[in-house]
Amino acid sequence: MIITVIAPLLLQAAARQDPAPAADPARARYEAAAAQWRKAAAVDTAFQFHMEIPGEDGAEPQKLEGSFELRLARPLHGTLKMEQQGMSMSYLADGQKVYMVDVDAKSYTEVGDKLTDVPFVQDFIPLRVWSDPEATAPESVELVQDAARPGVDGLKFQAEDKTEILWVDERNDVVAATWVGSEERPAIEFSFSRWSTPEKVDLADFAAKLPEGYTVMEDGGGFDMEASLLAVGSAAPDARMTGMDGQALTIAGLRGKTVLLNFWFRH
């Protein structure tokens, strides 16, 4: 780790032929924040995200919003929940393993035995640094400022395929993040309502338990897409839909007719 941090500085200094290398302020700012995250016993956070998927052929971009609630303690305790457009997704770590829990299908899938097996933990730099002592430092970091965020530093990370800005305050708490859009992935804005990194926690507070009565999905991969479907022979739920004229429509209101529903989306 020390070598990976110092080597670029030495190379930079050599290139400039400076006799005494000046410290890179962006790198120093990142290391100060990372040190804080590394010594935390837990991360307890909540945030909203706003995503824009570019429209095809000049169409308006599609906007998606959702929220995350994450309470995780090292080595392997806690929960992560995501809500987006009425869809929910849940992970939990019970002290032994990490599971993906499908509340609708009443099932769970084992996904691994490290917190970095949870996708968002792996993808989000502060969480990856916190959960994995071996995590390597980002290759490129720049300091940026935003007049709309006084007292907050932007750490801009650039990798081959992505650019991310992490907004941290003077306590090294994460207040927001910006994932810059590219052809490979849409732009996402994250705004944090809670970011807490206590140095000591009672693991019992973070212990998560698999809900009773849930079945194990054996494939270890994704969901069984058909397992969650309402059984044939059961009463159709009286869900409310909205027609393109804004008119409300319910399944119960269609009683007496045979109804064919085709579920689709564009993206």
Added chain:
Amino acid sequence: MQAKWGSRVAIYCVNVNDGADLVRKWWKEQGFPMPVVVQPQGQVSRAFGVHTLATNCVVGPDGVVRYYSVGYDEAAILRAVEQSLAGAP
């Protein structure tokens, strides 16, 4: 399909999560004849347990779920609608 069965069958294309404005625009552009509906909170998908696309569901006149298909098997869907119309279990 709709013409064949008349008012005894209601066909709806339930959009899963594209947003009403986008759906309205796209549906108009494509000129699809079937009625399309949206579900701002994903409530219909969730109530039916739909987790994947190209899911079709037939509900009988009595409000009981008669058939599901994941993937698109037109002949099987038509058969399920015909069975529902004929009052088959």
